[in-house]
Amino acid sequence: MLSRNKLSMAKGLILQIARQIREQREKLVVIGFRNDQASILRRPDQCAGLDECWIRSIQGGGTTPLRKGIVTTEQFLQRYQRQFPGGTVDLWLLTDGRFRELPERPKGAEHYIVIDFEDGRIRLAKARQLAQQWNANYFRSADVFQMDSPIPSHCSPVNRQAF
Numbered sequence: 001m002l003s004r005n006k007l008s009m010a011k012g013l014i015l016q017i018a019r020q021i022r023e024q025r026e027k028l029v030v031i032g033f034r035n036d037q038a039s040i041l042r043r044p045d046q047c048a049g050l051d052e053c054w055i056r057s058i059q060g061g062g063t064t065p066l067r068k069g070i071v072t073t074e075q076f077l078q079r080y081q082r083q084f085p086g087g088t089v090d091l092w093l094l095t096d097g098r099f100r101e102l103p104e105r106p107k108g109a110e111h112y113i114v115i116d117f118e119d120g121r122i123r124l125a126k127a128r129q130l131a132q133q134w135n136a137n138y139f140r141s142a143d144v145f146q147m148d149s150p151i152p153s154h155c156s157p158v159n160r161q162a163f
Contacts, residue, residue, distance in 0.1 A: 006117040007060040009141060010094045013115065014058075017092070018051040029076065033069030034060055040076065066099040070106050077108030093136075097127035105134035112136035115144055 014030065021028045027044035042054055077089060091109035097118040105112055112134045116127035119142075131138035 006096055006119070006141075007058070009145075010115075010117060011055050011058055013094065013141065013144060015051055015055050018055070022051070030054075030058075031069060031073050031076065032058055033065050033072070034063075036063060036065045036068065038065060038068040038072040040072070044080075064095070064099040066095075067101065067103045070103045074106035074108065077106055081108055093127075093130070094141075095127050095130075097124055097130075099126060102126065102130050102133055105136070114138050115141055117141045 018028055028042060029040065029044050030042040032039060032041045041058060046054075073091065077091075080087065080089065089109045090111045090113060091106065092113045092115065094115045095117060097116060112131075114127050114131035114134070114136045116131075116138065118124065118127060128138055130136070
């Protein structure tokens with residue numbers, strides 16, 4: 001995500017999503033993964049309004065440990081479902097598709113959305129493949145930036161949690 005300003009674009013999209021979720025009085029969790037690590041960057045109980053600060057601190061680099069990110073996400077989803085039975089979750093994956101394997105989708109989300117930041121001349125199309133495997137909605141990042149709202153209407157009913 002570091003090449004061609006993709007990380008900055010992803011941060012801008014995360015900021016748009018965070019603002020829209022805050023306006024809808026919903027919750028947001030962000031799980032980042034890089035350099036063979038996955039961690040929760042923003043928890044659902046964090047105060048809203050400081051989005052620029054924590055988003056600015058998101059770093060990229062190294063290999064994409066997608067499997068670790070998926071395991072971390074699934075563990076969080078399991079805890080969330082126990083804590084808030086019946087709550088619904090939308091899972092968003094923002095990626096440039098630079099990962100080796102196509103892991104199974106994490107259990108526990110109602111909608112899956114893959115945003116593809118791959119933009120080079122040689123495209124691996126792994127994000128699209130992953131979206132197909134997950135039965136997820138697929139969007140190219142350039143298309144998302146042209147939408148009126150980064151969150152499609154079918155992905156934003158009340159009591160949603162986005163990842």
